[in-house]
Amino acid sequence: MAILVLAEHDNASLKLDTAKVVACAQAIGGDVDVLIAGDECAAVVDAAKLLSGVRHVLVAQSAQYANGFADNVAQLILDLADDYEHILAAATSQGKDTLPRVSALLDVAQLSEVVEVVSSDTFVRPIYAGNALATVQSHDAKKVLTVRTSAFDAVSNDGAADVVIIDKVFDSVTQFVSQSLSKSERPExxxxxxxxxxxxxxxxxxxxxxxxxxxxxxxxxxxxxxxxxxxxxxxxxxxxxxxxxxxxxxxxxxxxxxxxxxxxxxxxxxxxxxxxxxxxxxxxxxxxxxxxxxxxxxxxxxxxxxx
Structure with missing residues (x-):
């Protein structure tokens, strides 16, 4: 069994959320690969290689992936999906934007905000604003999950994963116009x-x-x-x-x-x-x-x- 984790990053640094999603993937069991879709993100790749328990770091670098547009990244994941039984991402803006597209393209149901792994096909997620927990079993051939990272501890940085370069780009109707970022000296x-x-x-x-x-x-x-x-x-x-x-x-x-x-x-x-x-x-x-x-x-x- 193989699991694909979509890395959370800004092309300059790997977000802690990725290490927590890897922890969730390890709880499921199987080989864990991390996908980095970005541009000029060597530092992100170096950080991902160190994540404990990761087999391969898949790297797709192109200006097309620089801003993490969901339609581009979803197509990339779809192209890789045949090799994986589980596809995971953090329940962040990027994960919530990308994985619903992936699940729709695969024609499977997405499991959102997973907080606990019961087995490879059974997961716990909060409902009613967290006032109740639902245990959900998926019978889909491929499981697409967003992970509530606050429920998992990050894996350590003592790994040595292989790097696999993926040379794939896709036609896109999405065009980057601008972005407005809030900058602060305080932690994220x-x-x-x-x-x-x-x-x-x-x-x-x-x-x-x-x-x-x-x-x-x-x-x-x-x-x-x-x-x-x-x-x-x-x-x-x-x-x-x-x-x-x-x-x-x-x-x-x-x-x-x-x-x-x-x-x-x-x-x-x-x-x-x-x-x-x-x-x-x-x-x-x-x-x-x-x-x-x-x-x-x-x-x-x-x-x-x-x-």
Whole structure:
């Protein structure tokens, strides 16, 4: 049995999500190959070769793959699909864009947001915003899965995979126009070991500066609830929750966040959860490991000064 993992990268570095998807693939069992579709991505290839348990790193380099367009990458995966029983990708924007196309082209059902492997054909995935878990068995000849990476630990970097060059390009009607990227010195939200998130209790966007200082002291990433994003306090790339980023850091600090189901679905797997809220009835306290009932405008600056 062979498994194909679609690498998550930006042509410059391999994302941690890939190592976590490889861990899921190893739980399924079989030979694991990693597909890198990109352009001028030698550093990504070097990093992928080191992933423990990977047999081959398949490399398709072309300007056509530079921006990860789903139609191009899906065609590439389809061309390779005969050799694999399972095709996996992280449940990120790229994975959610690419694998549904792959499953449609293969005429199989996709299994989304897998959080546990029961067997090679049976998987666990959350439903109802994570309030229930469904165990799903697939009878399709090929299994196409997106993986919720917060549920898996990354594999180590002690591998020595072979590199296989794939010289394949496909006609495409998609054309790259431009992109707008948010740049920050802080860690990427999905890969950070510490996340400090703010909610509507911050009152406005300017007050998020309080959280930025705390996040910088802890070397962590900044996050936000959907309520804060919808209110225009911060950009939507900081949103944690069912319709935002799913995170599972070592430490998650929720500041001024009530704890709506939508938000809890995105962070409840965090190793340690700290909640700061002046409302003693806030639902966030029910799942928090540590709770501080206090005014955030007093508590957060004081905590930052103590670090």
């Amino acid at each position: 939200l999905g890969a950070a070991s510490v996340v400090v998130s703010g909610g509507r209790g911050l009152g406005n966007g300017e007050n998020f500066a309080i959280l930025e200082k705390l996040a910088d002291k802890l070397g962590g990433a900044l996050g936000a609830s959907r309520a804060a994003v919808d209110a225009g306090f911060v950009s939507n790339d900081l949103q944690v929750g069912q319709t935002g980023k799913i995170v599972a850091p070592d430490l998650y600090i929720a500041v001024g966040i009530s704890g709506a189901i939508q938000h809890l679905a995105g962070m409840k797997d965090s190793k340690v959860i700290v909640a700061i809220n002046k409302d003693p009835e806030a639902p966030i306290f029910q799942i928090a490991d540590y709770g501080l009932e206090a005014d955030l405008f007093d508590a957060v600056p004081e905590l930052t000064d103590l670090l």
